[in-house]
Amino acid sequence: MTQQLSMNLATLRNGSSFAQMVDDCLRHGVTAISPWRDQVAAVGLAEAASIVKANGLRVTGLCRGGMFPAETAAGRQANVDDNLRAIDEAAALGADCLVLVVGGLPGASRDLPGARQMVNDGIAAMLPHARASGVPLAIEPLHPMYAADRACVNTIDQALDIAAELGEGVGVAIDVYHVWWDPKLAAAIARAGREQRIYAHHICDWLVPTTDMLLDRGMMGDGVIDLPAIRAMIEAAGYHGPQEVEIFSRDNWWKRPGDEVVRVCVERVKRVANGE
Template identity: 50%
Template sequence: MTVLDRLSLNQATVKRLGVPGAVDLCARHGIAAIGLWREPVAELGVKEAAAVVRAAGLRVSSLCRGGFFTHADPAARTAAIADNKAAIAEAAELGTGALVLVSGGLVPGSRDIGLARRMIADAIAELVPVAQAHGVRLGIEALHPMFAADRCVITRLGEALDLAAGFPGDAVGVVADTYHIWWDAALASDIARARGRIVSYQVCDWTLPLPADPLLGRGHVGDGYIDFPPISAAVAAAGYAGDIEVEIFNETVWGAPPDETAATVTKRFPLAF
């Protein structure tokens, strides 16, 4: 087994392909796993998407995404919980044990970051039994602090881990995405204490300058500033042996021919080890 056997293409990297196109691309390039997103899955229908993936013999490394738990309006909060329960069921139907959570930014109209964090913890608590019933783990993803106000107040792997630690390990863990966490001086020690809690490991590079939309500043492995091998080694040392996703949000990558993107992903992936 080589590292390439663990490569998973997160379909956001080839955003303009639907599920069948992305699945076909993986099959053509010998990529054995795929990370799916709910929107394209819904376009095809969950059952049909599951069938397409199964027919191609691919593993589904994760489903993106649940979360967005921080609402001032109780009805919106109730809707978010319901939507996350649906996402858990979809993950199970798609055959993945990992649902990635982007937990949400500040509560609209409030600057109280502690309130947002408590709201996230409360929501996860409500989802735990549903996750357990479906055999799906919720992966709390720490997002880069530049997204704290509007997307995710959970900003460090260590913080995600502290939050996860309050719940059973078969229901809640963390997602480690190099783009979001590479800068953290506590990263090595936080990964070490994440043993048993790593639900997903995602790699892409930090490039500069940041684009006008900072969500889209990710690069192929090797195009930027991240020193991947020590991070990958720490993740392995912490016992994570699952699929490793390449997830790149980048207008240029999205505009490239998907086969070129898949070839670059495959070629660069070993540089992360």
């Protein structure tokens, strides 16, 4: 089943280099990855693309574009410019999509509808270049606890509304950590499938208790998310791409060797996420 697993390289933030992370993946039969821009920049885009090509890796996404809101028009334009560069990087890597974490309230603003409009405007501004480059844009709705400071798109339905407004080339990355609580989850995933907008499926787990709002995500099976149930919804909606493991875990998994982390991810995807 390892062909159904992609390793989001944020899971391996233990100080390893890009090449080491790829080696850790390959050693366990994982041939799909999703790197972050800073990880690509650290090795250099050309070298990263070369490693991807030489090893026949699938790049299920590049993390991340987005962060559109800013207090000034110049700030918003700078954000769009950075997103245009992210598109080029995604294209160079042959990524399936560019994941967008859209950003929260700019500065000291309390204007959430205004921030959300800035997101729409920002995606609209980058979309022509994304289409011309063949890079699908995957809006990742983030958990509502990040609405203020990381992403003011907080449900699948909200992301799909943006995609419907903007048209072709915009979809969603469904990360279970962010959406598992949604009482309308089944309907939203079904809608995403009907509208052919599911571009990625990220997994991890929600720990009880959660000790840090950002950096205490759990390994699949260590928390309370019903991963097989959500995967079933996603497959019923027509998406059969890899499950991408993305675990921010400062005090646990980020302290372990990449070899161990990948090994455990592979085992957990088989046993927990796929219910084998």
